[in-house]
Amino acid sequence: MSANLSALFYLISGVLFILALRGLSSPETSRQGNFFGIIGMIIAIVVTFLSIGNFSIGLIYVLVFLSIGAFIGALIAYKIPMTAMPELVAGFHSLVGLAAVFVAISAFVNPEAFNLGVPGKIKLASLIEMSIGAAVGAITFSGSVIAFLKLQGIMSGSPIIFKGQHFLNALLLISIMILTYFLCSIQSSNLFWILIGISFLIGFLLIIPIGGADMPVVISMLNSYSGWAAAGIGFTLENTALVITGALVGSSGAILSYIMCKGMNRSFFNVILGGFGATEQSLINQNKEQKPFKSGNAEDAAFLMKNASSIIIVPGYGMAVAQAQHALREMVDILKKNDIKISYAIHPVAGRMPGHMNVLLAEANVPYDEVFELEQINNDFANADVAYVIGANDVTNPVAKTDPQSPIYGMPVLDVEKCKSVLFVKRSLAPGYAGIDNDLFYKENTLMLLADAKKMTEDIIKNL
Amino acid sequence: MEIDPFIFRLSIFILSIFVGYYVVWSVTPSLHTPLMSVTNAISSVIIVGAIIAALANNIENIFNSSSLYGFLAITLSAINIFGGFLVTQRMLAMYKKRKK
Numbered sequence: 001m002s003a004n005l006s007a008l009f010y011l012i013s014g015v016l017f018i019l020a021l022r023g024l025s026s027p028e029t030s031r032q033g034n035f036f037g038i039i040g041m042i043i044a045i046v047v048t049f050l051s052i053g054n055f056s057i058g059l060i061y062v063l064v065f066l067s068i069g070a071f072i073g074a075l076i077a078y079k080i081p082m083t084a085m086p087e088l089v090a091g092f093h094s095l096v097g098l099a100a101v102f103v104a105i106s107a108f109v110n111p112e113a114f115n116l117g118v119p120g121k122i123k124l125a126s127l128i129e130m131s132i133g134a135a136v137g138a139i140t141f142s143g144s145v146i147a148f149l150k151l152q153g154i155m156s157g158s159p160i161i162f163k164g165q166h167f168l169n170a171l172l173l174i175s176i177m178i179l180t181y182f183l184c185s186i187q188s189s190n191l192f193w194i195l196i197g198i199s200f201l202i203g204f205l206l207i208i209p210i211g212g213a214d215m216p217v218v219i220s221m222l223n224s225y226s227g228w229a230a231a232g233i234g235f236t237l238e239n240t241a242l243v244i245t246g247a248l249v250g251s252s253g254a255i256l257s258y259i260m261c262k263g264m265n266r267s268f269f270n271v272i273l274g275g276f277g278a279t280e281q282s283l284i285n286q287n288k289e290q291k292p293f294k295s296g297n298a299e300d301a302a303f304l305m306k307n308a309s310s311i312i313i314v315p316g317y318g319m320a321v322a323q324a325q326h327a328l329r330e331m332v333d334i335l336k337k338n339d340i341k342i343s344y345a346i347h348p349v350a351g352r353m354p355g356h357m358n359v360l361l362a363e364a365n366v367p368y369d370e371v372f373e374l375e376q377i378n379n380d381f382a383n384a385d386v387a388y389v390i391g392a393n394d395v396t397n398p399v400a401k402t403d404p405q406s407p408i409y410g411m412p413v414l415d416v417e418k419c420k421s422v423l424f425v426k427r428s429l430a431p432g433y434a435g436i437d438n439d440l441f442y443k444e445n446t447l448m449l450l451a452d453a454k455k456m457t458e459d460i461i462k463n464l
Numbered sequence: 465m466e467i468d469p470f471i472f473r474l475s476i477f478i479l480s481i482f483v484g485y486y487v488v489w490s491v492t493p494s495l496h497t498p499l500m501s502v503t504n505a506i507s508s509v510i511i512v513g514a515i516i517a518a519l520a521n522n523i524e525n526i527f528n529s530s531s532l533y534g535f536l537a538i539t540l541s542a543i544n545i546f547g548g549f550l551v552t553q554r555m556l557a558m559y560k561k562r563k564k
Contacts, residue, residue, distance in 0.1 A: 010512075013509070014480070017506045017509070018480075018483055018484075018487060020502055020506060021484070021487045021488060021491065021499070021502070021503070022487050022490070024491040024492070024495045024498060024499050024502070025490045025491055025492060026492060027492070027494070027495065027556070027559040027561075030495060030498065030556045030559070031553070031556050031557070033502075034498075034502060034549060034552050034553055034556060037502055037505060037506055037549060037552075038549050040506070040509075041505070041506070041508075041509060041545055041549070044509050044511075044512055045511060045512065045515070048511075048512040048515045048516065049515070052515070052516065052519050058518065058519045058521075058531075059519070061518070061535065062515055062518050062519065062535070062538060065518070065535045065536075065538040065539045065542070066511075066538055066539070066542045067542075068539050068542070069538065069539040069540065069541065069542025069543040069544075069545075069546065070542045070543075070545075070546040071546075072539075072542075072543045072546075072547075073542060073543040073544065073545065073546030073547030073548070073550070074546045074547070074550055076543070076547045076551070077546065077547045077548075077549075077550035077551040077554060078550065078554070080551065082555070082558075085497055085501075085551075085555075088501075088547075088551065089497075089500045089501055089504065092501070092504040092543075092544050092547060092548060093504065095508075095540045095541070095543055095544050096504060096507050096508055096510065096540075096541075096544060098537075098540055099508065099510050099511075099514060099537040099540040099541045099544070100510055102514070102517075102533040102534070102536055102537035102540070103510060103513040103514055103517055103533070103534070103537050105530075105533050106517035106520070106529075106530040106531070106533040106534050106537075107513070107517065109529055109530040109533070110517070110520050110521070110530035110531075112520075113516060113517060113520030113521075113530070114513075114516060114517075114520075125470060219500065220500075223500055223503060223504075226503075226504070226507050227503070227507055230507045230509070230510050231477060233510055233513055234473075234477075234510075235470075235473060235477075236513075237512070237513045237516065238469065238473065239512055239513070240473070240476060241509050241512065242509055242510060242512065242513070243473055243476055243477050243480065244476060244477075244480045245506050245507055245509050246477075246480075246507065247476075247477050247478075247480030247481045247483075247484055248480055248483070248484040248487070248488075248503070248506070249484075249503040249506065249507045250481065250484070251481050251484035251485050251488060252484055252488040252499065252503050253500075253503070255485065255488045255489060256488075256496060256499070256500070259493075259496075346493075346494075348493065353496075353497060353500065354493070354496035354497060354499075354500065355493060355494060355495060355496030355497035355498070355499070355500075356497060358493070358494035358495070358496070358497065359497045359498070359555055359558070362494075362555070362558040362559045362560070363558050365558075365560065367560055367561050367562035368494055368559050368560065368561065369561055369562050370562060371494060373493050373494075
């Protein structure tokens, strides 16, 4: 196949990838979009085989390695529980990063295969492109591995901070630039290995100071990096499909990071520099006077719900941890039979990744047109009878609106306190991730249900 | 004077960033998780580079170092492609409208 023809096909698959993302603008078109994405991928792979045109024994090996990956991938896709989606996505990011590093290495070792010159005399532009691809890929890989370990709970979610951290990161970043410069003039493979090694180190150092609840930002950011790494490799290989995809994924991740940061009212740099919550925690421990609050049980909750005419459910990460989404749906089914209007309110940063709660609710067969975003539903709290807060905390804290001293001041929050009564399911009165007390616990109209989210929901079902 | 092909690719790249910007803003927030898994899948189109790298050498030394990296990258990207598209499909199949 001629180079021009294959370039046109790569362009087509790039366009199909755009349509794949476009499809996600509504759930109805999304499945079709995913189909476009698959077609685009098939075109890209088939065209690559045809343009190489070398159907020797090597092709069989390629198919073997491809099938191994396909089998593992399919197995993971079908086995993974929906609550583990953040870990899965972090894991996938690490693979994109590592694949980018591997492709960059083989392009460096064997540039003739990619028409980039001969070893030691690689075209300057290509060398810069593959250095960027390799460095960003390596950062994506090690960063995603750390994010994965934190999400899995293998590594503690609390930020790891040491003195001179930012200085060290800056130093490493500068050394990467210097290395790239020397790599371009000397073309020594040792420099290339050091470059990759330092990039792995940066990825690691970049993610360890970021705390567990900032994971939505981290995952989006790594998503973006994996895109830029792919684009870097796309330039090296002069491949349009990769360049288009890299740009799409890069900007997609960047937008998601922006949305997540806005949901927390924090700047991107504030999140990246990390260590949030560490200082506030100690402050809380100092003034530990117990304020009075009202505690209730499942019977009280069931009574309040039965007499309500509209209920808003506010899910959070605690619901995912307790796997309470199915019990929640069962409870809602009973309430609906009694002609009670139910809606769900999702805060942008609820859960550990963008859209985390929506997927869990969809898994539990909650129709997506009952699930609303913060801006859509926030005015409805004033007219609702009961708010059922299950596993959310900081995103409901009215302090964000009233106390300029609070670390979360200015963060958009759900106006849960405006409901006639609030049922707050929580295991204890401990402050949430931000390390600050939630004023909502002590409001006149709040009833604390101190129990595991799933168990409490099941008890309420029994009482209904 | 002839224009360097790099400039063409750069143009495609910059325009794609803008396309991505507008397309992703129109993605409904409830589908942000599938968005991430599908972007994972499509960025694994890096497999084309892996295939070229793997098939770069002749049969006698099919597993020399540069091809070996290619083969490993094929497996990694294949995990992502199949895992990414299939898990996206699985998620999207769960999004249902209210039964009337």
